[in-house]
Amino acid sequence: MESRYYRFKSETFRCKKCKWEGLGSALKTGELFESLFELDCPQCHAVVDHISYPTAEETLMFGSEAEKKDALQSVERRNAYLAAQLKDISLLPDIDDTDIAFVLTPFDDVYLAIMYKEQVIWKEKRGYEYYERYIAVGRLLKEKYGDKMIDFVPLNDDLNLYEFVWR
Ligand SMILES: [Zn+2]
Incomplete structure (x- = not known):
């Protein structure tokens, strides 16, 4: 499943419950899970969609400079850990x-x-x-x-x- 983490804010969403319609950037972050989180309607708080967290590769491509730096560090840590096995x-x-x-x-x-x-x-x-x-x-x-x-x-x-x- 492709992560939409870096583009959902500019996508248009529609709430099935109260018919609110608007940009992903207006949605509220709902419950957090291990690999994804909920996006809730800003009007009625119903769950509108789920978004997966990005992979390190996606962050390196689409993230902010600070996020890219973090992702690079965690990739390097993981490589060092694997190399030492x-x-x-x-x-x-x-x-x-x-x-x-x-x-x-x-x-x-x-x-x-x-x-x-x-x-x-x-x-x-x-x-x-x-x-x-x-x-x-x-x-x-x-x-x-x-x-x-x-x-x-x-x-x-x-x-x-x-x-x-x-x-
Ligand atoms: Zn709603």
Whole structure:
């Protein structure tokens, strides 16, 4: 769905309830949701339409200078976060052991750490996609340690992922 965020103010809207008609710039911002917000009739406050928030790409094209700067910063932060993620299993230590169990845990507020016997063997910036990252890291660990790895447990109070066994 294309975001109309940057052009709705110059579009004409009509309220189905009270028949008010006018420019989007006259509409009132109604309820806010995660990815969109309501536009309400300035006369009777009925919901007239919904508008999605712009993507970073749209903001970089159509936003004000300040918005473009913010969007650029958040794109750069996201790229830095992705670049710092574990991708190369040669960066993981060789472990001369069998029945290896790992723990994935939040660490020092901003990091996600892979622990082995109380030791941090890898840490990276923590993102919001905790579960997806858990799955991806599990695959990398399995690739590196193969059958020597018997368990990979996430420790995160926010998610009910306890006792999830990676096999
Ligand atoms: Zn109305």
